[in-house]
Amino acid sequence: MTTTSAAERPTAPKRGIHHQPPSMKVLVVKILLLAIVDAVAVFAMTALFFQRDWLVLTIVALATLLVNVIYLNPGMLPAKYLTPGLIFLALFQVFVIGYSMYIAFTNYGDGHNSTKDDAVAALISQNTVRVEGSPAYRVQVVEGLPGLGLLATAPDGRVLVGTAEQPLEPVDPGAVTMDGQRATAVDGWTTLQLQDVLQRQQEIASLQVPLSDDLNDGFLRTTDATNGYVFQSTYVFDEDADTMTDTVSGTVYRDLGEGQFQSDDGQVLGTGWQVGVGFENFLYPFQNQKFGEALIWVTIWTFAFAVLSVGLSFFLGLFLALTLNDPRMRSRKVYRVLSILPYAFPSFLSALVWLGLFNTEFGFFNEVLFGSADIPWLTEPWLGKFSVLLVNIWLGFPYMFLVCMGALQSIPEELTEAATVDGANGFQVFGRIKFPLLLVSTAPLLISSFAFNFNNFNIIYMLTRGGPRMAGVDENVGHTDLLITLVYKTAFEAGTRDYGLASALAIIIFIIVAAVSAISFRQTKALEDLN
Amino acid sequence: MKHSSLMKAVGVGALALTLAACSGGGTPAPTEGGGESEAPQAGGELVIWMDQNRADALEDVVATFEEETGTTVEVIVKDFGAIRDDLTTQAPSGEGPDVVVGAHDWIGKLVQNGVIAPVELGDIAGDFEDVSIQAMTYNGAVYGVPVSIENIALVRNTDLAPEAPATWDELVSTGEAAVAAGDAEFPLLVGIDPNNADPYHLYPMQASFGGPVFGMNEDGSYNPDDLQIGNEGNVEFAGALAEWGASGLINLNISQDIAKEQFANGASPYTITGPWNLTAFEEAGVNYAISEIPSAGGEPATPFVGVQGFMVSQYANNPIVAAQFLTEYIASDEAQTAIFESGQRAPALSSAFEAAQSNEDVAAYGAVGAEGVPMPNIPEMDALWADWGTTEAQIISGDAADPAAAWTSMAEKIQSTLDG
Numbered sequence: 001m002t003t004t005s006a007a008e009r010p011t012a013p014k015r016g017i018h019h020q021p022p023s024m025k026v027l028v029v030k031i032l033l034l035a036i037v038d039a040v041a042v043f044a045m046t047a048l049f050f051q052r053d054w055l056v057l058t059i060v061a062l063a064t065l066l067v068n069v070i071y072l073n074p075g076m077l078p079a080k081y082l083t084p085g086l087i088f089l090a091l092f093q094v095f096v097i098g099y100s101m102y103i104a105f106t107n108y109g110d111g112h113n114s115t116k117d118d119a120v121a122a123l124i125s126q127n128t129v130r131v132e133g134s135p136a137y138r139v140q141v142v143e144g145l146p147g148l149g150l151l152a153t154a155p156d157g158r159v160l161v162g163t164a165e166q167p168l169e170p171v172d173p174g175a176v177t178m179d180g181q182r183a184t185a186v187d188g189w190t191t192l193q194l195q196d197v198l199q200r201q202q203e204i205a206s207l208q209v210p211l212s213d214d215l216n217d218g219f220l221r222t223t224d225a226t227n228g229y230v231f232q233s234t235y236v237f238d239e240d241a242d243t244m245t246d247t248v249s250g251t252v253y254r255d256l257g258e259g260q261f262q263s264d265d266g267q268v269l270g271t272g273w274q275v276g277v278g279f280e281n282f283l284y285p286f287q288n289q290k291f292g293e294a295l296i297w298v299t300i301w302t303f304a305f306a307v308l309s310v311g312l313s314f315f316l317g318l319f320l321a322l323t324l325n326d327p328r329m330r331s332r333k334v335y336r337v338l339s340i341l342p343y344a345f346p347s348f349l350s351a352l353v354w355l356g357l358f359n360t361e362f363g364f365f366n367e368v369l370f371g372s373a374d375i376p377w378l379t380e381p382w383l384g385k386f387s388v389l390l391v392n393i394w395l396g397f398p399y400m401f402l403v404c405m406g407a408l409q410s411i412p413e414e415l416t417e418a419a420t421v422d423g424a425n426g427f428q429v430f431g432r433i434k435f436p437l438l439l440v441s442t443a444p445l446l447i448s449s450f451a452f453n454f455n456n457f458n459i460i461y462m463l464t465r466g467g468p469r470m471a472g473v474d475e476n477v478g479h480t481d482l483l484i485t486l487v488y489k490t491a492f493e494a495g496t497r498d499y500g501l502a503s504a505l506a507i508i509i510f511i512i513v514a515a516v517s518a519i520s521f522r523q524t525k526a527l528e529d530l531n
Numbered sequence: 532m533k534h535s536s537l538m539k540a541v542g543v544g545a546l547a548l549t550l551a552a553c554s555g556g557g558t559p560a561p562t563e564g565g566g567e568s569e570a571p572q573a574g575g576e577l578v579i580w581m582d583q584n585r586a587d588a589l590e591d592v593v594a595t596f597e598e599e600t601g602t603t604v605e606v607i608v609k610d611f612g613a614i615r616d617d618l619t620t621q622a623p624s625g626e627g628p629d630v631v632v633g634a635h636d637w638i639g640k641l642v643q644n645g646v647i648a649p650v651e652l653g654d655i656a657g658d659f660e661d662v663s664i665q666a667m668t669y670n671g672a673v674y675g676v677p678v679s680i681e682n683i684a685l686v687r688n689t690d691l692a693p694e695a696p697a698t699w700d701e702l703v704s705t706g707e708a709a710v711a712a713g714d715a716e717f718p719l720l721v722g723i724d725p726n727n728a729d730p731y732h733l734y735p736m737q738a739s740f741g742g743p744v745f746g747m748n749e750d751g752s753y754n755p756d757d758l759q760i761g762n763e764g765n766v767e768f769a770g771a772l773a774e775w776g777a778s779g780l781i782n783l784n785i786s787q788d789i790a791k792e793q794f795a796n797g798a799s800p801y802t803i804t805g806p807w808n809l810t811a812f813e814e815a816g817v818n819y820a821i822s823e824i825p826s827a828g829g830e831p832a833t834p835f836v837g838v839q840g841f842m843v844s845q846y847a848n849n850p851i852v853a854a855q856f857l858t859e860y861i862a863s864d865e866a867q868t869a870i871f872e873s874g875q876r877a878p879a880l881s882s883a884f885e886a887a888q889s890n891e892d893v894a895a896y897g898a899v900g901a902e903g904v905p906m907p908n909i910p911e912m913d914a915l916w917a918d919w920g921t922t923e924a925q926i927i928s929g930d931a932a933d934p935a936a937a938w939t940s941m942a943e944k945i946q947s948t949l950d951g
Contacts (some may be wrong), residue, residue, distance in 0.1 A: 113644035114623035122645030124846050129649075129671055134652050139693070194601060198853060205850035224854040229651050270910065271645040321667075360725070361784035379725050381927070467726030469921045474948060476917045478726075492616065495914030495948065 034071055038064060065085065097510065104503035105276055110496045112259050112272045119273040120237050123244060123261075126271070127235040131218045137227035138182040139220070141197055141204055142189040148200070150209045150220055151183050151191075152228050152295040159183045168220060182226075197225050242268065281504035294470055294477040295486075299512075302482045306387065306454040310446055313393045317400025318438075322430075325408055336405075343398035351462035354391045358463075378464050381479035388480050392459050396449070407441045408434065443524040450520070451513050455484045483509045575711040575851050576603045580631040581619070585678075588873035592866045602852050615641070615894040622646040622846045629847040630856060631916070635666040635838040638674050639910035647674050648845040650854060655862055663879035665751050666838035666905035675842035676857045677879035678870050682834045682900035683732060685824045688817055691715055691800035694925055695822035699739075699830050699832075702801060702825050703780065709800045717799040719780055722784065722787030728923035730916060731906075733772070733781070734835050740828030755911040757943055758949060762944025764828065769926055769938035771827060776927030783927050806875050821895035823902070834899065837905040838879060861921045914948045 041064040046408050048057040087442030137152040142161065149163040151171075159176050162168035167489075175187035185191045197204060208219040211230060218232040236245045244253040244261045253261035253269055260272030285292040287461045320339055342350065357364045358377040366373050377387045391522075411434055419429045460466060466478030466485045474487055483505065581589070586608050593604050607628065615637045621627040623646070636909065641647045649672035655672065656664055663677035681867030685702075687695065691709050698700035708717025723729040730737075742765030751817070759765070775781040785793070794802040795815035802808075803824060810901070812819050824832040841861045843853045860866055867883035870876075877897050878884050888894045906912075922941040931937035 100723075110640060110913075111643050113619060113646065118623055118845075119645055121643075122648075125648050125845060126642055126670065126672060130651055170879040198602065198849075201849050201851040205854075211839075223850065224858055225851045226855075227651075227653055227858075229653060348839050359784055359786075359789075361782065362789060463725065469726065474944065478919075493917070495917065 011247050030071065034068065037067060037197035048326050097507075100503045100506055103283055103499055104507050105278060106274050106500050107277045107498075108274050108282075108500050108503075109257050109498040111270060112274050114273060116255075116259075116273040119271050120244070123269060124233055124237065126231045127246075128221075128231050131230045131232050134218070137220060137228040137230075139222050139226065140182065140184050140209075141192040141222070141225055142186065143192060144189040147209055149189065150222065150228060151186055151189065152209075153181065153183045154222055157181075159186070160185060160191065162220070164208060164210075167210040167212050172431065194309065229255040240285075245467060277500065281501045282508075284501055284504070288474075290473045291475050291477070292474070294473045297470075298477065298481050298483055298486055301385065301480070302454060302484075305385075305392075305456070305482060306450050308389055309392045309396055309453040309456070310449045312389075313396035314400045314404075314446060314449075316393065317402075318404045319406055320397070320401045321404035324407060340393055340398045341382055343402070347458060348397055348462060350395060351391065351459055354387075354394075355463055358387055372456075379468050381468055384464055384468060384480045388460060388463050391463060392453065392456065394460070396453075399449075403442055403445055407438045410441070411437050440524075444521070447517055447520045447524070451517055454482070454513055454516075455509065457484045457488065458483065460485045463487075483512075543944075571622070576605060577849050577856060578605045578607065578628040579856075580607050580609050580614050580628040582614075582632065583608050583872050584647070585632055585870055588636075588864060588869040590594050592860055592863070593867060595865075596681065596856055596860045602849075602851065604856075608789040618646055618844065619644045622844050625846055625848075627844055627846055628843055629849045629853040630841055631844065632678070632839060632841050633675075635677070636841060636906045636908045636912065638667065638669045638842075638908040640913060642669055642674065642841070643910045644654070646845050647842045648847070648850070649673060649855055650675055650843055652676070652858060652862075655858060658862070658881055659879050660881055660884055662836050662900070662903070662905060663838045663840070666836065666908065667793060667840050668752060669908055670752075671750075675839045675840040676861045677840040678861060678867055679839045679874060679876035680836060680879055680884075680897070680900055681805055681807075681839075682836045682903050683735065683803055683824075684821050684834065684894060684896055684899040686794070686802050686809075686812070686819050687819055688794070688797060688800050689820050692798070692820055695820065696801075696825045698827045699736075699827035706780075706800050707821045715799050717782070717785070717793065718801070720785060720790040720794050720799045721781055722785055722790030722802075723781070723783060723927075724786065724920070724924070725783045726924055727917070727920035728783070729787075729928060730919045730923060731835060733856070733923060735824045735832040736771070736827050737768045738831035738834075739824075739830050740764040740771065741828040741830040742766075742768055743904075745911070747904075747911065753907040753909050755909045755949070758942070758946055760915065760945060761860065761939055763875040764830075766935045766938050767828060769922075769934040772923060772926045773929070773931075776929060781927055783924060787809055806892060808879075809875065810890055821892060821899070823899045831902055836903040837906055840879070865951045880917075911949055915945055918945055 020278055029136035031454045037445050040058055044060055045057055045064075048060065067083060070076050070083050086250070118423070134476065135155045137154055139153070140151040142149050142151045144163070146163045146166055149161055149166070150168075152160045152168060153159050159171050159173065160168040161171050171186050175295070176183045177185040192200070204225060205223065208231075210219045211217040216232075218230045220228045220230040234246060234248050236247055237243075237521075238245065242255050246253070251263050251267065253263050255261055257275065258272075259275035261269040274431075278361050320335075323329060323337070324335050354364075355378075360366055360374060360376050360379070363376065363377070366375055376383060378384050413431055415428055416439075419433055424432070459484050464478065464480045466476075466489065468479055470477050470479060476494065477486060482488070487502045487505045487509070491497060491499050546755050559769075579593075585610060586606050589606075596602065597604050607770040611632070611634075614631050614633055617629055618627060618633075618639065620709055627646075652673055659677055659678060663680055664673065667673050667677050685695070691714055692705050696705060702857060703718060706715070709715040710718050721729070721732055741841055742762055743759045745753040746759050748754050755819060772781065776783070790804070791808050793799060794804075794808075795811050795817055797815075797817060809819070824834070826832045828872055841857050843850065843857065844917070847853050862880060864880065864883050864886075867878040867880040868886065871878040871883065871887055871893075875893070876894050877900070878887055884897070888897065918941050926934045932940055
């Protein structure tokens with residue numbers, strides 16, 4: 001192997017690096033495509049500029065620059081091939097893994113959804129309530145020297161005006177322009193037109209005009225720029241002390257670094273924010289013994305499921321390929337088509353059909369095959385495992401069949417003949433010659449098939465949703481759960497969604513799959529030496 | 532040589548696509564006009580997330596809104612169930628919607644995650660059915676404008692059961708008589724899941740044993756500190772559930788699809804379901820009537836009432852326009868009736884609700900729902916569903932030998948989860 005590649009190397013420059021200038025047509029296509037890339041990039045950068053997203057803007061700018069340098073430069077041939085792939089890799093793999101890593105070290109989840117500033121704003125808005133029994137005002141947004149203000153008409157016909165700093169005070173009725181029951185303009189103030197209102201919505205929505213100098217009287221606020229109500233904020237955030245105070249009960253809530261406000265007696269305010277939690281998510285399975293044990297069972301089952309799925313469907317596929325490759329077999333084409341059918345149906349559809357077949361009372365299996373038996377195909381822990389495995393093998397063997405058939409046909413007949421001449425019998429020819437050669441071409445496919453089945457979310461989710469549930473574990477963990485469905489449940493279906501824990505589990509899966517793949521690929525190198 | 536140039540060309544093309552994908556969503560093109568040409572892009576574009584059904588129903592209302600206010604509306608159609616998670620994850624980025632449609636039982640979680648803001652309805656709050664406003668209220672603030680009310684009820688096949696059953700025993704005996712006579716296959720159809728049963732569809736029976744889930748405050752809101760699921764009435768219900776499971780009245784193998792299909796086939800005199808399945812029954816030519824579910828345990832068998840409504844994002848870029856759209860347009864007869872007509876769920880606005888009473892099915896479901904209580908909208912509710920359902924399934928299947936003990940241990944487990 002090494003000798004051949006070394007021998008090839010000196011000849012390489014002749015073919016590749018000193019290439020002639022490209023033809024006119026290719027050059028035009030290249031420049032056109034590059035122009036499209038640049039145009040799109042400039043468009044994206046403009047949009048990003050207006051969104052003030054400087055980080056992404058810088059990345060796009062650098063990437064575009066790099067792409068132009070690579071494709072306009074006559075050299076750099078390997079880079080020309082690799083760049084598109086590398087960009088996709090960075091975007092869809094590296095970024096995703098990096099982001100998951102970051103989430104795994106936070107408490108992101110229900111109740112810890114955004115930043116502290118957002119949480120403070122949300123808490124105050126949630127606890128800004130209308131003063132019970134207070135009158136409803138008709139308001140007009142106006143602007144004067146002190147800034148934005150509200151011109152309010154009380155139900156009794158009094159007209160008042162005020163700003164955030166200047167409490168509401170009555171205005172001279174003579175200076176007011178009325179439109180029906182609602183004052184729309186007053187001397188000394190400019191009435192905001194609809195367009196201005198539309199443009200300054202955030203400002204208007206956050207405008208709070210105190211009713212009087214006493215803050216306890218509440219303030220006038222409008223949510224739709226025509227109706228104003230008297231509100232009171234029951235929560236006050238003290239920025240210097242970093243505390244949130246409930247003004248009704250007088251309870252003080254503090255930030256103790258756990259991403260939430262909590263009082264001295266342990267009461268927690270519902271809306272918190274994201275903070276880093278170090279390795280807490282990774283340690284969770286060790287601290288919570290029952291969940292840890294469940295996780296071990298799920299991991300073992302995940303390995304068993306992936307190995308058995310690949311192994312059994314491979315041997316079934318190989319068996320069929322051998323049988324249907326035999327020229328003595330009649331109507332081989334019909335059988336081949338039939339064998340490929342499971343592969344041709346959309347797997348979602350197949351899973352649904354199987355789900356129906358497995359129904360304990362109305363399913364085909366129990367009803368017809370087992371004479372109205374009551375076999376709990378999907379609701380008994382071991383039978384559930386058996387059933388999902390059965391469906392998965394049914395779905396998987398046609399692929400293995402196709403792959404094996406292709407690989408078998410590419411093995412030269414002379415080898416078989418030579419072996420037969422040397423006195424090998426059929427089993428020896430297969431076991432010592434064909435099978436090892438077959439593995440050379442199929443081993444990488446088996447490894448990728450393993451990685452796929454290790455994360456085969458669809459089949460589990462469609463058939464059992466991971467059930468039946470394990471007894472004695474607080475988290476919703478089932479007997480047929482794979483690690484990936486467990487991650488999904490933790491992130492999206494748990495009573496309290498925990499994206500941090502889910503990401504930590506996802507990283508563990510990534511490490512397992514990466515390690516298994518790396519080891520297996522190293523092993524297959526040995527197989528390649530057979531050649 | 533030729534090959535390599537081609538590869539390069541393809542490579543550059545792929546890059547163009549990638550970059551285009553990255554920049555996608557940067558500046559959404561305004562949908563259908565209506566906005567005045569000088570309308571500022573930055574201020575007057577309302578983004579609404581709705582499901583296809585409601586988007587179609589509200590097309591005219593949205594057009595009127597655009598015309599009258601000069602705002603551009605961008606409707607983004609989403610799967611109804613996906614709106615909750617998408618809003619939670621996307622709103623904080625500032626790229627989310629101004630207004631979304633959602634179910635009232637999401638409100639607790641959405642508030643906990645700080646993604647929706649209260650909407651002050653002022654005097655128009657009185658124009659809605661009380662239960663719908665109660666459902667949209669959380670911690671004393673109203674989070675949105677309700678549009679539809681839905682609940683389940685007993686649907687009977689009038690050929691097999693001409694009269695509404697007055698008692699649960701009557702329901703069972705009529706059902707069993709129909710099965711014995713060979714007219715039907717099942718005495719009753721309730722669609723549930725083999726592993727997780729269905730606490731929502733089984734709740735009316737549970738309520739008839741006098742067992743609420745959470746205690747209620749004086750103002751009708753749920754009190755998360757008062758978990759009631761382990762109380763006496765509920766434990767009694769567990770015993771009844773085991774009996775029904777053993778006799779086959781409640782059957783884990785009857786999924787919602789099977790229940791719907793079998794009732795449409797005339798295989799059972801009774802089913803417990805919502806208005807969403809009526810079309811299928813009508814198409815199948817079943818003569819049906821809707822009535823309240825008879826009490827199994829002595830108290831009224833009240834279903835959970837679900838309410839859907841429009842809510843405003845805490846991160847809305849256009850809070851004023853969003854509030855206007857909700858309080859003036861969604862709270863209109865026109866909008867409420869349009870949504871009712873497309874989904875057959877009773878409108879929440881009282882005037883539209885009254886008008887819809889001319890439809891017999893709506894009136895019948897409404898009468899049952901009027902007795903019901905809103906499904907709890909407190910975030911603590913999410914901790915219940917999974918355990919609640921699994922335990923019900925274990926009791927029905929008989930896997931839990933002692934139903935009362937299984938129920939009590941479930942209640943303890945939920946309590947410990949809530950205590951954190």
